[in-house]
Amino acid sequence: xxxxxxxxxxxxxxxxxxxxxxxxxxxxxxxxxxxxxxxxxxxxxxxxxxxxxxxxxxxxxxxxxxxxxxxxxxxxxxxxxxxxxxxxxxxxxxxxxxxxxxxxxxxxxxxxxxxxxxxxxxxxxxxxxxxxxxxxxxxxxxxxxxxxxxxxxxxxxxxxxxxxxxxxxxxxxxxxxxxxxxxxxxxxxxxxxxxxxxxxxxxxxxxxxxxxxxxxxxxxxxxxxxxxxxxxxxxxxxxxxxxxxxxxxxxxxxxxxxxxxxxxxxxxxxxxxxxxxxxxxxxxxxxxxxxxxxxxxxxxxxxxxxxxxxxxxxxxxxxxxxxxxxxxxxxxxxxxxxxxxxxxxxxxxxxxxxxxxxxxxxxxxxxxxxxxxxxxxxxxxxxxxxxxxxxxxxxxxxxxxxxxxxxxxxxxxxxxxxxxxxxxxxxxxxxxxxxxxxxxxxxxxxxxxxxxxxxxxxxxxxxxxxxxxxxxxxxxxxxxxxxxxxxxxxxxxxxxxxxxxxxxxxxxxxxxxxxxxxxxxxxxxxxxxxxxxxxxxxxxxxxxxxxxxxxxxxxxxxxxxxxxxxxxxxxxxxxxxxxxxxxxxxxxxxxxxxxxxxxxxxxxxxxxxxxxxxxxxxxxxxxxxxxxxxxxxxxxxxxxxxxxxxxxxxxxxxxxxxxxxxxxxxxxxxxxxxxxxxxxxxxxxxxxxxxxxxxxxxxxxxxxxxxxxxxxxxxxxxxxxxxxxxxxxxxxxxxxxxxxxxxxxxxxxxxxxxxxxxxxxxxxxxxxxxxxxxxxxxxxxxxxxxxxxxxxxxxxxxxxxxxxxxxxxxxxxxxxxxxxxxxxxxxxxxxxxxxxxxxxxxxxxxxxxxxxxxxxxxxxxxxxxxxxxxxxxxxxxxxxxxxxxxxxxxxxxxxxxxxxxxxxxxxxxxxxxxxxxxxxx
Numbered sequence: 001x002x003x004x005x006x007x008x009x010x011x012x013x014x015x016x017x018x019x020x021x022x023x024x025x026x027x028x029x030x031x032x033x034x035x036x037x038x039x040x041x042x043x044x045x046x047x048x049x050x051x052x053x054x055x056x057x058x059x060x061x062x063x064x065x066x067x068x069x070x071x072x073x074x075x076x077x078x079x080x081x082x083x084x085x086x087x088x089x090x091x092x093x094x095x096x097x098x099x100x101x102x103x104x105x106x107x108x109x110x111x112x113x114x115x116x117x118x119x120x121x122x123x124x125x126x127x128x129x130x131x132x133x134x135x136x137x138x139x140x141x142x143x144x145x146x147x148x149x150x151x152x153x154x155x156x157x158x159x160x161x162x163x164x165x166x167x168x169x170x171x172x173x174x175x176x177x178x179x180x181x182x183x184x185x186x187x188x189x190x191x192x193x194x195x196x197x198x199x200x201x202x203x204x205x206x207x208x209x210x211x212x213x214x215x216x217x218x219x220x221x222x223x224x225x226x227x228x229x230x231x232x233x234x235x236x237x238x239x240x241x242x243x244x245x246x247x248x249x250x251x252x253x254x255x256x257x258x259x260x261x262x263x264x265x266x267x268x269x270x271x272x273x274x275x276x277x278x279x280x281x282x283x284x285x286x287x288x289x290x291x292x293x294x295x296x297x298x299x300x301x302x303x304x305x306x307x308x309x310x311x312x313x314x315x316x317x318x319x320x321x322x323x324x325x326x327x328x329x330x331x332x333x334x335x336x337x338x339x340x341x342x343x344x345x346x347x348x349x350x351x352x353x354x355x356x357x358x359x360x361x362x363x364x365x366x367x368x369x370x371x372x373x374x375x376x377x378x379x380x381x382x383x384x385x386x387x388x389x390x391x392x393x394x395x396x397x398x399x400x401x402x403x404x405x406x407x408x409x410x411x412x413x414x415x416x417x418x419x420x421x422x423x424x425x426x427x428x429x430x431x432x433x434x435x436x437x438x439x440x441x442x443x444x445x446x447x448x449x450x451x452x453x454x455x456x457x458x459x460x461x462x463x464x465x466x467x468x469x470x471x472x473x474x475x476x477x478x479x480x481x482x483x484x485x486x487x488x489x490x491x492x493x494x495x496x497x498x499x500x501x502x503x504x505x506x507x508x509x510x511x512x513x514x515x516x517x518x519x520x521x522x523x524x525x526x527x528x529x530x531x532x533x534x535x536x537x538x539x540x541x542x543x544x545x546x547x548x549x550x551x552x553x554x555x556x557x558x559x560x561x562x563x564x565x566x567x568x569x570x571x572x573x574x575x576x577x578x579x580x581x582x583x584x585x586x587x588x589x590x591x592x593x594x595x596x597x598x599x600x601x602x603x604x605x606x607x608x609x610x611x612x613x614x615x616x617x618x619x620x621x622x623x624x625x626x627x628x629x630x631x632x633x634x635x636x637x638x639x640x641x642x643x644x645x646x647x648x649x650x651x652x653x654x655x656x657x658x659x660x661x662x663x664x665x666x667x668x669x670x671x672x673x674x675x676x677x678x679x680x681x682x683x684x685x686x687x688x689x690x691x692x693x694x695x696x697x698x699x700x701x702x703x704x705x706x707x708x709x710x711x712x713x714x715x716x717x718x719x720x721x722x723x724x725x726x727x728x729x730x731x732x733x734x735x736x737x738x739x740x741x742x743x744x745x746x747x748x749x750x751x752x753x754x755x756x757x758x759x760x761x762x763x764x765x766x767x768x769x770x771x772x773x774x775x776x777x778x779x780x781x782x783x784x785x786x787x788x789x790x791x792x793x794x795x796x797x798x799x800x801x802x803x804x805x806x807x808x809x810x811x812x813x814x815x816x817x818x819x820x821x822x823x824x825x826x827x828x829x830x831x832x833x834x835x836x837x838x839x840x841x842x843x844x845x846x847x848x849x850x851x852x853x854x855x856x857x858x859x860x861x862x863x864x865x866x867x868x869x870x871x872x873x874x875x876x877x878x879x880x881x882x883x884x885x886x887x888x889x890x891x892x893x894x895x896x897x898x899x900x901x902x903x904x905x906x907x908x909x910x911x912x913x914x915x916x917x918x919x920x921x
Contacts, residue, residue, distance in 0.1 A: 010133035167199030283459030316487030439655035513813025536647030713790025720905035760834025
């Protein structure tokens with residue numbers, strides 16, 4: 001039986017990475033805690049992954065090391081440790097020890113040297129070693145016993161992994177670093193030698209640094225760019241190369257007063273952990289530790305215990321007297337939390353099973369209505385309860401809070417009382433939604449569901465649906481769950497929603513701009529989206545069927561064309577078979593490889609090959625595009641027609657995208673392509689009923705207009721204020737021609753520049769898009785910034801501001817946090833900078849369309865006209881309008897949308913009308 005590996009954790013590496021990569025997190029007293037939480041999360045994950053392993057968590061000690069004596073400028077380029085990181089070291093070390101991990105800090109050497117010593121001594125004893133680090137220097141330690149894991153990315157690196165990543169073997173990593181240097185540690189290396197040249201030299205001579213200097217005469221013959229000049233350069237910097245070698249070498253003989261037998265995990269010190277987590281305000285972890293201690297039979301005595309959970313007073317209401325008591329409580333309460341339990345998750349088809357309410361933290365009730373399992377107790381009459389609750393739920397003055405309240409609003413609107421489908425409950429007065437409160441507070445958080453929020457903000461582990469309903473095919477619907485389980489579960493939902501609101505509302509109140517986004521944009525939109533979802537869109541199922549057959553015929557033809565080009569039949573959906581055809585048989589260039597080292601057949605690779613005019617990738621791209629349209633839309637949409645309404649009802653999601661844009665699902669209407677004939681034909685299947693027209697209102701170049709407003713650039717402002725074609729105006733400026741002399745190609749290039757800069761496109765990317773070389777595209781960009789200096793100022797100002805505060809904002813105050821904005825990794829940092837520049841534009845556009853939806857809906861409701869919004873896609877609203885009202889509605893919609901925001905340039909709205917969605921464009 002093989003031994004469990006020794007796990008060595010590079011604590012210093014993870015401290016830096018967690019600090020720069022994760023969103024800023026502070027306690028209510030302002031103590032930074034994000035890096036502590038990130039590192040501890042990683043350690044807890046490792047402990048689960050290697051439960052039987054000995055561990056050591058190694059940090060750099062204070063003070064200098066032998067390398068500083070060797071080279072005074074060692075690590076001189078590295079900025080001093082930020083104060084917000086420094087104050088986290090002590091609580092992190094204390095937490096690591098309290099969790100039971102051996103912690104090591106050895107003076108005079110770095111953490112790498114301690115890890116190297118322990119790793120090699122363990123490997124010498126035939127024990128496997130796992131080094132958890134994000135530091136490339138550690139690759140020199142990899143051998144048959146030692147592997148690297150990066151817990152933050154999930155990657156594992158063995159000997160072959162080192163060769164694949166760096167192009168050299170682990171034995172050559174020190175030589176590789178000596179040649180190319182390491183800017184983060186200020187290891188000088190040989191000037192002008194980068195990673196490719198370094199690996200090329202070492203592979204070319206078949207050895208290390210000593211071998212290279214003994215064989216300088218063969219260097220000019222190596223297939224390396226500029227090889228003829230390398231011997232002189234290497235000779236000139238010989239001394240620096242060997243100094244760099246010594247600096248990059250990890251010591252493996254550090255005298256240590258501990259052995260492997262001292263590195264076993266200890267039982268966590270629960271009392272100390274609770275003390276630390278209380279100070280750090282890791283509420284969910286406090287509850288976790290308490291549960292673990294309880295399971296272990298430990299009694300925790302602590303001077304400052306975690307706040308006790310609310311005393312729960314949950315009841316299941318089965319008689320009229322208790323219902324009357326609760327009805328009075330609901331009427332008397334200033335704010336009520338409500339939730340529905342249903343037979344499914346489709347709000348347009350699921351049936352109501354019961355309702356739950358909470359009036360204050362810890363006090364909640366569930367009213368079951370249609371549980372139907374054998375032996376279920378008698379329940380109150382459904383219609384009687386709903387009629388009694390209807391005035392309360394429809395009262396706009398009675399404030400309510402829900403978690404994803406739009407779903408509950410639609411369920412109640414669709415629950416026919418007395419069999420009358422038109423007589424549902426039209427909930428009003430939903431003042432707060434905890435899902436949206438969490439989303440507005442931090443849109444980059446991955447989850448805004450109630451269970452996740454309860455753990456995050458209340459330290460409370462909720463009962464999950466699977467806990468009471470089971471999993472998979474045997475999972476029960478809610479009406480089949482016993483009241484003994486269903487009652488507490490449902491009451492907890494309402495209780496936790498109310499308690500979450502109190503916490504989140506307080507946090508938002510402290511940031512007025514975010515609170516305004518919630519109250520002025522997101523909450524008013526909830527009932528609007530609920531109405532749009534209930535309304536649905538009419539589709540022509542017969543036309544979709546015809547399109548599906550036609551797409552099927554085209555797919556067969558494309559498949560035959562692919563076989564003819566390949567010279568044989570193969571499975572177009574098989575990456576393995578496709579790889580053989582593309583790279584082995586046809587000899588196409590390998591652009592990138594998979595994680596397993598195989599040539600990639602991913603869509604981005606095929607697209608690049610298609611751009612290089614290789615015929616088979618072109619056919620494959622067409623095939624994949626049409627296949628997706630067929631499976632996603634022409635085949636699927638008819639199946640999604642609601643049997644009760646005869647319409648398709650998409651679901652809109654407010655709390656998914658980081659920028660604030662809405663997304664949709666079941667079906668996703670945001671992804672129907674409009675630049676292909678096949679995509680436009682799918683839009684033709686969205687039709688107006690007899691006697692009605694579809695009206696499509698779309699903002700014109702909204703993100704460029706927002707750019708002009710944010711940048712305050714006079715050139716762009718002039719173009720939009722004078723209703724010029726902004727792409728032609730840009731072309732005239734960039735290419736130095738008169739506006740009337742701009743050619744179609746010049747306008748196309750200018751359009752690519754205008755939109756490319758918004759999305760952070762590089763000179764290389766622009767060159768590829770408009771078909772010029774990189775030097776020419778850079779000249780275009782330089783000329784653009786010279787003509788529009790305000791845009792460059794905006795970009796530089798935004799980068800600086802983002803780096804300082806960790807987030808950017810829309811015009812309306814919506815925030816987007818940028819965890820990588822100060823990352824050491826240049827690729828991560830540059831990506832965050834591109835996001836920082838684009839997010840205020842994309843986010844403001846999202847805010848504007850949301851405000852426009854509310855304005856249009858308010859006008860339609862007040863006017864009573866026979867017209868309604870049925871779709872929202874990107875910057876567009878689609879309405880269903882009675883034919884004789886088209887002119888009036890067109891002008892009003894244009895007016896309300898153009899007035900949704902006051903910018904320094906006009907908001908232009910283009911409106912079209914037709915019998916189907918495509919015609920309306």
